[in-house]
Amino acid sequence: MKFLTLYFSLLLLLCGFVAVHGKIQRQKFVLQDVPYTRLCSSKSILTVNGKFPGPTLYGRVGDTLIVDVINRASENVTIHWHGVKQPRNPWTDGPVYITQCPIRPGTNFSQRIILSDEIGTLWWHAHIEWSRATVYGALIVLPKEGDAYPFPKPSAEIPIILGEWWKSDIRQVLSEALQTGSDPNASDAFLINGQPGDQYPCSTSDTFKVTVEYGKTYLLRMINDVMNNIMFFKIANHNLTVVGSDAAYTKPFTTDYVAISPGQTIDILLEANQQPSHYYMASRPHNIAGNFANTTTTAILAYTGNYTAPSSPPLPTLPNIDDAVSANTFTASLRSLATTDHPIDVPQKADTELLFTLSVNIFECGLNESCNGALQGRFRASINNITFVQPKIDILEAYYKRVTGVYEEDFPGNPPFQFNYTMEFVPRLLWVPQNGTRVRVVEYNSSVELVFQGTNILGGTYHPMHLHGYSFYVVGRGNGNFDRARDPSGYNLVDPPLQNTIAIPRNGWTAIRFKANNPGVWLLHCHLDRHVSWGMEMAFIVKEGTSQDAKMLPPPADMPKC
The missing domain is CATH 2.60.40.420 (Cupredoxins -  blue copper proteins)
Known part of the structure; x- marks a missing residue:
């Protein structure tokens, strides 16, 4: 009996303390450059297993997938499992220099994808520079064995x-x-x-x-x-x-x-x-x-x-x-199903209230530079007037090992200065953001309300915002400037949609709520890649709780090195 207890204890350790109810499946992703022909022309593109799009992964609710990523290409890569919450396991989430350093050519990284309550369609893609243009594929999460869809079974x-x-x-x-x-x-x-x-x-x-x-x-x-x-x-x-x-x-x-x-x-x-x-x-x-x-x-x-x-x-x-x-x-038009079999758990009140402005900005062109952005400047983008600067080692490792000087914990919870965000003509003195590698620290298990506010700097545009490590309830949206004294009275707290990516309307706002019950470092960014390249991203650090199941899992032994 002692031998069996020891055996199962070791098995749980090797599996990263994942739920024993789900199955563990293993896949192999080989990154390689392959010639492809489209539109009467050929070129070599980065692919997974030589396929474009890449292979479709399948799992069931609660399963764990282990994907051995083998980089045989000529460039650095990372892989992100878009929409997978990865409970307590930010280590294999994938965004470069946020939760890991890149997988360099000739090296491997075994990524553990821990499925929890996700059900339906997700996907995976490269999360370094613009590599997701060719490195992507579907990730299908099926119901548990014996469970049915809440709609007619498709052929x-x-x-x-x-x-x-x-x-x-x-x-x-x-x-x-x-x-x-x-x-x-x-x-x-x-x-x-x-x-x-x-x-x-x-x-x-x-x-x-x-x-x-x-x-x-x-x-x-x-x-x-x-x-x-x-x-x-x-x-x-x-x-x-x-x-x-x-x-x-x-x-x-x-x-x-x-x-x-x-x-x-x-x-x-x-x-x-x-x-x-x-x-x-x-x-x-x-x-x-x-x-x-x-x-x-x-x-x-x-x-x-x-x-x-x-x-x-x-x-x-x-x-x-x-x-x-x-x-x-x-x-x-999207609403949660919100039935007895598929309930929702939207926070009715928020412990932490945040307001993030989203802007496309302009930097003046430097001396001896030739810039082709708007008004002969250089395009930038920002959240709360902070243009994110990518660090040299990943934020998660710095947080876990208490390495100083990699990031600052002072990302503002509200815009550093207020103005009419959606006025017809925003004065040029408001166009220029600050550079910084700054994160926002959130208490474990706190209920967070985050309002995204679009601005009309350079005319404004929409922003599909994606939060790693969480799904969130979209409780409200509107045009113009968010009014905290008025707009929350119109929130939908009955059947708001549960999403991981939400489009913020041009010169409008969107309010989301989630419970910060997944400790780790989690990226928030616009999913327009040009805006990410210009700096429209930041990271949350969600603190650990006191119980063992409220703490991050230890890092994998084969984490990529910087």
Whole structure:
């Protein structure tokens, strides 16, 4: 009996104290450069296991996945498991110089992905510079064995991943933008499951096709990996029923289009109820600022049966590129399922109240520099007027080992100075942010309310904000400036959606709440990659609690070295 007790104790230690109810699965990710051809041109791209998009991972609620990441490429990489809370395990969350140093060429890192209450569609992607342009894939979390979906069981489940393609090397695109301070060059095409679609040159034969049978229902698991755009999506002649977002069930609602932010996932039921034929599914960007490709990517919905397929299937009419009303209306339609079987736990009160302004800024061009940003300056971005400066070693290691001088714990909980954030013309003296590597420390198990406030500096734009280590309840949103004395009375504390990525409307605000019960270092950032490159990110340090299950797990032995 003592031997068995010792054996199971060691097993729990090796498994990182994960719940024994879930299964442990092992996968291998080999990072390598592989030649790919799109749009009549070829180039070498960074891939996982030679696939673009990368492999789909599957698990069930409560499982643990161990992914051995082997870097055989010519550049540094990290992998982030987008939307996985990683309870007590920030070590393998993935953002470079936040929770780890990069996995260098010729080295390996075994990442443990601890699933907890997530259910539905998540995804994984590279989290270093702009490598996620080609390094990404789906992560599907199925219900526990024996549990059913809270909607009719689909005949099949189909990942639909929206992406982008540059004919030039993505590293050169980023390097040129950072050197000149300009907006990065727009992509040459958008993609559906790695294919541009036959609206682009040299793409007809490889257009992605979904085959359906009349009368059956299909679950589309949609992911937006596009680098800098909210995307509209629609299928000609078909309605869609939204049943989930960001690995949480939602109240079903029917729509003829989807607006999906970079980083977000949407689960959609498609009923194949039209005359058997071919129909286009199509996606185009929603954009109100910056460089972007004004193009449409397509795939084909093909019914089985005997019929003559049209040479040109019907193309859906998508919302206009600048249609902010359609984008905001879709986002505001999301509600948690909030049933007895799928309850919610939104904090009714907040112990900590934060207000973060989100701005695109301008630095003056330095002496002997040539800058191509707005007004011949250099683009920057900020949260509460702080432009994040990436450290040389990761913040998590510095926090865990009490290394000083890596970061400061004084990130402001409110804007350092107040002004009319959404006024028509913001004075230029308010355009310039401060540089800093600053974090916000949060007490363990405190209830946090965070209000994101967009500003109209340089005209303003939307910001899809993503919080690592947590899902949060979106309890309120509105236009103009947030009013703490008035706006909380309109919060939805009954069935707010549970998300990990939320689009903050242009010159508007969004309020989220979460309980800080996951100790560690967790990144918060805009999921428009150009804004991240300009510094729109910060980190939370959530303190440990007193009990053993409220403390971080120890670091893996093979953590990458700086």
